[in-house]
Amino acid sequence: MAFIKNNHFAFEEGKQEKKEEKISIPLVFTREDGKIHGFVPGIVMKDIVCEDIAECEKLLKEHVKTFVKSANVNSIEFPYFPSNEHIKRDFKNVVLIKRLSMQNK
Numbered sequence: 001m002a003f004i005k006n007n008h009f010a011f012e013e014g015k016q017e018k019k020e021e022k023i024s025i026p027l028v029f030t031r032e033d034g035k036i037h038g039f040v041p042g043i044v045m046k047d048i049v050c051e052d053i054a055e056c057e058k059l060l061k062e063h064v065k066t067f068v069k070s071a072n073v074n075s076i077e078f079p080y081f082p083s084n085e086h087i088k089r090d091f092k093n094v095v096l097i098k099r100l101s102m103q104n105k
Contacts, residue, residue, distance in 0.1 A: 029096040042079035
């Protein structure tokens with residue numbers, strides 16, 4: 001599970017209310033207890049834990065694709081996704097942040 005540095009998230013300060021045309025979903029990877037943990041801030045989920053970052057990335061992308069398809073089918077609005085700087089301030093042991101970009105319909 002990703003360890004949180006603070007109780008107040010930095011990304012809450014700059015939350016935007018307007019609907020973005022393009023969404024950039026952060027895939028965050030941390031190193032905890034010698035393993036790689038993958039998660040997406042803003043999407044409630046259990047961390048994906050793997051030995052290898054490539055395997056963790058593959059599984060996390062599959063999870064995000066399922067979430068995006070479900071959100072589109074059910075007309076659910078996407079959560080606010082924080083910037084890389086906010087993620088680095090809010091979570092410990094971040095080793096990699098990758099982003100998936102998509103059009104918001």
